[in-house]
Every structure is written in structure tokens, then in C-alpha cells.
Amino acid sequence: MKKLLPVFALLCVVAVACGASEEEKAKAQDEAEQKVNEIIQELEASAEETPEPVAPDTMMVDSTAMDTNQAAAADSAQ
Numbered sequence: 001m002k003k004l005l006p007v008f009a010l011l012c013v014v015a016v017a018c019g020a021s022e023e024e025k026a027k028a029q030d031e032a033e034q035k036v037n038e039i040i041q042e043l044e045a046s047a048e049e050t051p052e053p054v055a056p057d058t059m060m061v062d063s064t065a066m067d068t069n070q071a072a073a074a075d076s077a078q
Contacts, residue, residue: 020028
């Protein structure tokens with residue numbers, strides 16, 4: 001066990017030394033925030049645009065849909 005303690009301590013020191021510095025972490029955080037802000041601005045800009053209305057003749061009609069009154073009439077006819 002006493003032999004493993006210095007090896008473990010050395011591994012901890014190497015792991016900490018190889019990590020990103022505070023400046024690199026801050027820079028990465030700033031870049032991530034800028035990307036998020038750009039995406040949010042793009043989404044807000046696209047949300048402000050009004051969509052073109054759909055012309056009545058191009059709307060899709062569900063041919064399988066049935067009015068409830070028609071369904072009741074069909075059931076009573078049988």
C-alpha cells in the first residue's frame with residue numbers, strides 16, 4: 001500500500017497539470033455563450049417573419065375524416 005501512494009500522488013499531479021487552464025476554460029465558455037446567443041437571435045428573427053398563408057385550393061383535405069353527424073347517420077342506417 002505504501003508503494004501505491006506515491007504512484008497515485010504522481011498520477012493526480014499529472015492529471016491536474018494536463019487539464020485546461022482557467023483562461024482556456026473561460027475562453028471556451030465565452031465561445032459557447034456566443035454560439036448560443038447567435039442561435040437564439042436567428043430563431044427570434046425567423047419567428048418574427050410572418051408565414052405565407054396557404055391558399056384554400058392547395059390545402060390538403062383528410063379524406064378519411066368523417067363528421068360526427070355523418071357517422072351517427074351511417075350507424076343508424078345500418
